[in-house]
Amino acid sequence: MTKILTGGVGKVEVTQAIGGLGIDSLDVVPSSDMDAAMKLRVGQADYYLGTCHTGAGASLGVLVGLLGSASCHTFGRSVPTEEAVTALLAEGKKAFGFSMDQIDVIAPLMARAIAARG
Amino acid sequence: MSTTLAAGAELDFSLAQQLTVIALCALTAFIAHMALAIFNDGVRPFLLDFIQGRTTRSATTAVSFGLSAGFIFGLGAPMALSTGVLNPWLLFLPTDILGMLSPKKWLAPVLGGAWGAVVVFGLNGANNIAHDLPVDFLTAMQQMSTPILFLFTLFPVLAITKQFGRKWGGIAGVLELALVVMTMKLWPTMFAGALAMAVGVLMLIGLAVSKDLRQRRADRAAGVVEEVGGDDPMASLFSASATRLRKYLPLFMLLGAGVCVLAQMHVFGGGEATSFLIAKGQYAEAAQVDFYRVFGFIPLIATTALASGAYGIAGFTLVYPIGYLMPNPFLAAVVGALVFAVEVLALSWIGKVLGKLPSVRDSSEHLRSAIGDTLQLAILFGSLMAANAMGGGLGILVVGGLYLLNEAMGRPVVRMAAAPAAVIVGGIVLNILYWLDLFTPIKG
Numbered sequence: 347m348t349k350i351l352t353g354g355v356g357k358v359e360v361t362q363a364i365g366g367l368g369i370d371s372l373d374v375v376p377s378s379d380m381d382a383a384m385k386l387r388v389g390q391a392d393y394y395l396g397t398c399h400t401g402a403g404a405s406l407g408v409l410v411g412l413l414g415s416a417s418c419h420t421f422g423r424s425v426p427t428e429e430a431v432t433a434l435l436a437e438g439k440k441a442f443g444f445s446m447d448q449i450d451v452i453a454p455l456m457a458r459a460i461a462a463r464g
Numbered sequence: 465m466s467t468t469l470a471a472g473a474e475l476d477f478s479l480a481q482q483l484t485v486i487a488l489c490a491l492t493a494f495i496a497h498m499a500l501a502i503f504n505d506g507v508r509p510f511l512l513d514f515i516q517g518r519t520t521r522s523a524t525t526a527v528s529f530g531l532s533a534g535f536i537f538g539l540g541a542p543m544a545l546s547t548g549v550l551n552p553w554l555l556f557l558p559t560d561i562l563g564m565l566s567p568k569k570w571l572a573p574v575l576g577g578a579w580g581a582v583v584v585f586g587l588n589g590a591n592n593i594a595h596d597l598p599v600d601f602l603t604a605m606q607q608m609s610t611p612i613l614f615l616f617t618l619f620p621v622l623a624i625t626k627q628f629g630r631k632w633g634g635i636a637g638v639l640e641l642a643l644v645v646m647t648m649k650l651w652p653t654m655f656a657g658a659l660a661m662a663v664g665v666l667m668l669i670g671l672a673v674s675k676d677l678r679q680r681r682a683d684r685a686a687g688v689v690e691e692v693g694g695d696d697p698m699a700s701l702f703s704a705s706a707t708r709l710r711k712y713l714p715l716f717m718l719l720g721a722g723v724c725v726l727a728q729m730h731v732f733g734g735g736e737a738t739s740f741l742i743a744k745g746q747y748a749e750a751a752q753v754d755f756y757r758v759f760g761f762i763p764l765i766a767t768t769a770l771a772s773g774a775y776g777i778a779g780f781t782l783v784y785p786i787g788y789l790m791p792n793p794f795l796a797a798v799v800g801a802l803v804f805a806v807e808v809l810a811l812s813w814i815g816k817v818l819g820k821l822p823s824v825r826d827s828s829e830h831l832r833s834a835i836g837d838t839l840q841l842a843i844l845f846g847s848l849m850a851a852n853a854m855g856g857g858l859g860i861l862v863v864g865g866l867y868l869l870n871e872a873m874g875r876p877v878v879r880m881a882a883a884p885a886a887v888i889v890g891g892i893v894l895n896i897l898y899w900l901d902l903f904t905p906i907k908g
Contacts (some may be wrong), residue, residue, distance in 0.1 A: 355833045411771035464673035
């Protein structure tokens with residue numbers, strides 16, 4: 347079971363978008379950046395997906411400071427390809443930020459890529 | 465047309481206003497150069513590595529540019545062109561970038577000031593041209609204020625529904641509607657949503673605080689020990705940041721004074737929708753909208769500032785509504801400086817309080833999301849009303865069509881600004897059609 351925490355302005359929408367995919371191996375829970383930072387540090391959660399208007403600030407916020415920028419990645423307002431996401435996951439990125447108005451595309455993309463890693 | 469020209473003339477920038485904008489842009493670029501404050505909330509977390517010397521100025525500039533460019537051209541510029549009023553995305557995102565870009569300390573204010581000059585002179589020219597056109601889209605844009613004000617009134621209801629479910633949302637909705645009707649009947653001169661918004665926001669905060677208090681009591685009863693460790697990485701990061709910011713208190717007070725004076729001059733709208741209200745001269749309403757918006761941003765700005773060591777150019781944005789209401793620039797400067805001083809000094813305390821109130825932090829995210837939802841609909845609807853005022857069915861076809869096209873293309877223009885941008889383009893198209901003798905402007 348892979349645990350994904352969501353945060354930021356669109357956390358409800360991201361949780362719904364991923365929950366609606368019906369991928370059994372994923373457990374998606376709405377959270378917040380501070381809470382997620384603590385849980386990711388101690389291994390109580392695996393990934394964090396944050397959203398805000400810019401795709402970085404509210405979403406990653408405290409996480410960049412506490413996990414280090416090496417574990418964080420922001421797509422800003424752009425939409426990544428599936429290969430790009432898979433490559434980032436392979437690099438060990440755990441916290442991702444993206445823009446609210448791209449939730450419907452990026453949330454399922456991230457979920458599938460994370461599920462594919464098992 | 466005579467009335468519309470008069471309305472346009474008011475938006476001409478006076479010399480004092482031009483100099484204020486230029487000076488403020490020079491200051492914000494300097495502050496961004498020092499990595500003391502940055503407008504883009506998204507870039508702020510990345511400043512930590514820069515401040516601690518783990519990354520270079522050029523790499524940070526690249527991050528800043530990457531995260532800001534879309535909002536300068538996709539939000540700031542169309543908002544300014546469609547209202548004739550300045551906004552923070554147009555002024556402060558570029559000074560974030562220019563300040564960070566400058567290799568030397570003295571170059572930052574020079575570049576920032578130059579950007580300020582480009583904006584005031586450019587916008588002045590664009591305003592004058594727009595008002596002289598046979599199809600005047602700036603005046604048509606004033607249609608925007610009714611949908612913005614009335615839909616914005618509902619944002620606490622949406623936030624309550626998202627956070628506390630349908631039942632509380634329903635109660636809040638009925639209560640707000642009753643208050644709007646009551647206000648219209650009893651105090652017809654007051655903005656109808658004023659009371660409803662205040663009650664809605666208080667209800668949301670009340671629900672969140674009581675949930676947190678209940679949770680803490682339950683935790684304590686269950687014997688959960690609150691984590692208070694001297695080696696808490698979050699606490700040490702936060703206190704280092706607060707100490708860094710406090711060292712530059714006088715500079716922040718100057719910044720607060722500058723932003724507050726800019727807002728006082730009524731040529732600047734701080735929030736996404738406020739520009740439309742400022743353009744129409746509805747300052748008290750603009751102040752209410754931006755005041756409630758503050759609740760959505762305090763936790764975001766406080767936590768990003770504490771986590772990075774860089775503050776926000778507009779602080780908690782509380783200086784916007786205060787500025788709109790100030791009677792003169794001198795008072796605005798004094799009050800703005802004091803507000804910033806209090807904000808910076810209280811930052812550490814705010815961070816601690818927020819750490820104990822997760823539901824309140826949660827509320828702020830729901831608030832921002834709800835504000836976005838209401839404004840999105842309001843701005844889309846208002847833009848179509850503006851299109852209708854400019855060119856009837858043809859106007860709606862062009863503006864609505866451009867909006868849908870932007871959606872279909874994956875939103876190169878931010879959704880919030882897409883419809884106003886479409887109004888500008890639609891206005892230009894209608895003017896061209898007029899010159900080609902293919903379109904007769906609607907009387908107005």
